[in-house]
Every structure is written in C-alpha cells, then in structure tokens.
Amino acid sequence: MLSEDSDRVLLERLRRGDKSACAECIERHSPGVYRVALRLLGHEAEAEEVMQETFLSAFKAIDKFEGRAGLATWLYRIAHNAALMRLRRAQPEQVSVDDEEAFGEGLPVPTQLHDWCCLPERDFESSETRAALERAIHDLPEKLRVVFVMRELEGLSTEETAQALEISIDAAKVRLHRARLQLREHLSPYFTELAQTEA
Amino acid sequence: METARCPHLLENMSAYLDGEASAELCAEIERHLDGCEDCRVVVDTLRKTITLYHELPQPELHPEARLRLYKSLDLSEFLNS
Ligand SMILES: [Zn+2]
Numbered sequence: 001m002l003s004e005d006s007d008r009v010l011l012e013r014l015r016r017g018d019k020s021a022c023a024e025c026i027e028r029h030s031p032g033v034y035r036v037a038l039r040l041l042g043h044e045a046e047a048e049e050v051m052q053e054t055f056l057s058a059f060k061a062i063d064k065f066e067g068r069a070g071l072a073t074w075l076y077r078i079a080h081n082a083a084l085m086r087l088r089r090a091q092p093e094q095v096s097v098d099d100e101e102a103f104g105e106g107l108p109v110p111t112q113l114h115d116w117c118c119l120p121e122r123d124f125e126s127s128e129t130r131a132a133l134e135r136a137i138h139d140l141p142e143k144l145r146v147v148f149v150m151r152e153l154e155g156l157s158t159e160e161t162a163q164a165l166e167i168s169i170d171a172a173k174v175r176l177h178r179a180r181l182q183l184r185e186h187l188s189p190y191f192t193e194l195a196q197t198e199a
Numbered sequence: 200m201e202t203a204r205c206p207h208l209l210e211n212m213s214a215y216l217d218g219e220a221s222a223e224l225c226a227e228i229e230r231h232l233d234g235c236e237d238c239r240v241v242v243d244t245l246r247k248t249i250t251l252y253h254e255l256p257q258p259e260l261h262p263e264a265r266l267r268l269y270k271s272l273d274l275s276e277f278l279n280s
Contacts, residue, residue, distance in 0.1 A: 056272060
C-alpha cells in the first residue's frame, strides 16, 4: 500500500496521543472504512455508525496495536468486526446458508455461457448497469463479499486482505475467486438480455 | 463446461487473469481455450466482470458524515483543515 511508510510515522504520533494525528488518520482512512462498511451493510446510516465505532475503538486501543499489519489493514479489521456484529444481530440464521454457498464442495459449475463482452460501452456505463453491479455485490455471501470488497474495490493486497480478516492467504485467494465467479454468474442474465435486445 | 479439463481450468481462472499463473499453466490454459468455447466465454466474461468493478464509481463519504465523525471523536477543532 502506497501510504504504508507515512502510516508508520502517523502511528507513532497516534501512540503519543497526538490529536492532530487522529484527524490525519481520519482524513486518510475514513473514506475507505466507510465504503467497506457500506458495502457490507448496504445501509448508509449504519455504515456511518460503524465508521464512528471503528475510529473510536482504534484510538482507544492504539497501544495494543502491535503494528505487524498496516494501520489501514487494522482499521479495516475493526470495521469488519463491527459490521459483522450488526449483520449477525440482524440475521443470525443467514450465516449457515452463507457458509454453504461460500464453501460448498468444489466450485459451482458456470451455467451462464452467453458471451456478452461485445455490448456497446454505453450499456456498461449506464446507471442501470451500475445498480446491477451493486446488487450483485450485495447478493454475495458475506464471507465472499468482504474479500471481494477489500481486494477488488479497495485495492488491498491478498496479504493485507488476509490479515484484515484473520484468514490464510490461500483462503483469501479462493474466496476472491468464488466471489468473482458468482458475480459473473449473477450479472450474465442481465447482460445477456441487453445483448439480445441490441441484436 | 463439457470436458474433463474444464474444472481444472475453472479453478485456475483467477490466477490466470491476475497474471499469477506459471508460464506452463498459462500455456495449458490457452491451449484449452482454443478448443473449448464454453471456457473461453467464461474467461472473457469473468475478465469483463472484474474490469467493470474496477471502473465502478466508489460511493463517497457524505461531507455531513465526515463532520459528524469529527464531532463524535471530539476532534472538531481540526475540521477546517
Ligand atoms: Zn473447457
């Protein structure tokens, strides 16, 4: 991550209780923390609360942070745990269904085999398409969604994603792959229909 | 997804698209794609799916929400920066 070096300096200042360092930390990392929370929860007000909780807990626990992971990675971890608690509270029964979808035997065989890549650019850039892309993220099981959001949308490395979620690097890779395949599968009917309308 | 090699290909598609597959594996995948239309479509639409997400505009933190964040942490004095 680009800001890793300056994050180390920032961390030193945070440990000394420097309030301006807290403000800098917020400026640097709150947009990302907010986006991850929003993508996980699908709700702006809740994402905002999770963001507040994240920075509050982070600044309180800064002495316990060993700094093995980067500052951003650590903040994402706190945000993820806070978001997860809300999700579990809201839909406790959802978790086992999710696990089955996310980790069933082998990879699900693709069923959508229409080639929609050649659609005109305007179809890919429309607000309907953007809404379809957001919906597809939301439909992912939580364990796949969070890896996809961190890795693909926030640009964390595989290692950082694994650290933030406290999973192995292999698990992060497999989950990203499963997420991508599932997104492709969910989006294909939408794009196939567009392609057939265009034809 | 017809042939016995398709599951193997499916498993390695992300590594292939991310440039993390060995030269040997890449060659094997490309050989398979030449002869398997289904896998070719899946690879192409998977690649396009990833590109679309990279290009998707990111949701922005509302200025009001930023304000409330500073207030909640008792950091309002730093807001004008
Ligand atoms: Zn094949």
